[in-house]
Amino acid sequence: MSSPTSAMVLLTDFGLSDPFVGVMKGVLLGRAPGVPVVDLTHGIAPQDVRQAAFALLEAVPYFPEGSLFVCVVDPGVGSGRRILWARGDRHQFLAPDNGLLSWVGRRERLRELRAVTRSALFLKPLSRTFHGRDVFAPVAAALARGAAPESLGPRVPSLKRLAFPAPRRAGGKVRGEILAIDRFGNAITSLTPRDLPPRARLRHRGVALGPLRTHYAQARAGGLVALTGSSGHVELSVRGGSFARVAGARVGDPIEGVTHGR
Numbered sequence: 001m002s003s004p005t006s007a008m009v010l011l012t013d014f015g016l017s018d019p020f021v022g023v024m025k026g027v028l029l030g031r032a033p034g035v036p037v038v039d040l041t042h043g044i045a046p047q048d049v050r051q052a053a054f055a056l057l058e059a060v061p062y063f064p065e066g067s068l069f070v071c072v073v074d075p076g077v078g079s080g081r082r083i084l085w086a087r088g089d090r091h092q093f094l095a096p097d098n099g100l101l102s103w104v105g106r107r108e109r110l111r112e113l114r115a116v117t118r119s120a121l122f123l124k125p126l127s128r129t130f131h132g133r134d135v136f137a138p139v140a141a142a143l144a145r146g147a148a149p150e151s152l153g154p155r156v157p158s159l160k161r162l163a164f165p166a167p168r169r170a171g172g173k174v175r176g177e178i179l180a181i182d183r184f185g186n187a188i189t190s191l192t193p194r195d196l197p198p199r200a201r202l203r204h205r206g207v208a209l210g211p212l213r214t215h216y217a218q219a220r221a222g223g224l225v226a227l228t229g230s231s232g233h234v235e236l237s238v239r240g241g242s243f244a245r246v247a248g249a250r251v252g253d254p255i256e257g258v259t260h261g262r
Helices: 020-031 049-062 131-144 243-247
Strands: 008-012 037-041 068-072 083-087 092-096 112-115 168-170 173-181 187-189 200-204 207-213 224-228 234-238 254-259
Touching (some): 008 020, 008 049, 008 131, 037 049, 049 068, 049 173, 068 131, 083 131, 092 131, 187 243, 200 234, 224 243, 234 254
Parallel strands (some): 008 037, 068 092
Antiparallel strands (some): 083 092, 168 173, 173 187, 173 254, 200 254, 224 234
């Protein structure tokens, strides 16, 4: 038997205009009544595995031990791609083997990986396009009811990985990139304050944002500001506005921290 599941946490790119999320929840509630179901987000951009990996990375520390993250951002649904179960130090994960789980290891070590192959757990008939309903939800419910992970399928030695953009340093500068843009238009970068050189000023596309601040109100209304966001990463923002709109920022844009005076 597996350890008790404190919650089943859903992370998908399904949005809320279609019944997909509700149907998944119906399967979970029918097969694992009494186990809380939490929506982390269903607003991941369609098929954006990288955005999903970052959302999972940022959310995991705030969930209780024993939470099971059910992650369905799955461009390869219906193909030969694997579905993985992973045991971390404090949590469990179900996700396609497409890189979605590659960054969460920065938060907690993934101690065990298994390919989910036991078809007896799946809903029948099995859709080739909705594994969230027919595979992920019933497997998650089985785990929540205490099914042993060994019953899911064989252990596997590794998973597919997305490279996390490491800081690049040269000549008193450090370069990173925009990892995500939130609903408010803030650009969340791959850099943390520890990555920046002393007295650094941030630049995006050659436009200076000044030194790192601690809160939005340190900028004038409508002004650009760089600060440490709630994720612990450097964010590029506009006070009272959207940095993405004002600066034309996109995920993947380069940014740099430059020692003042250079």
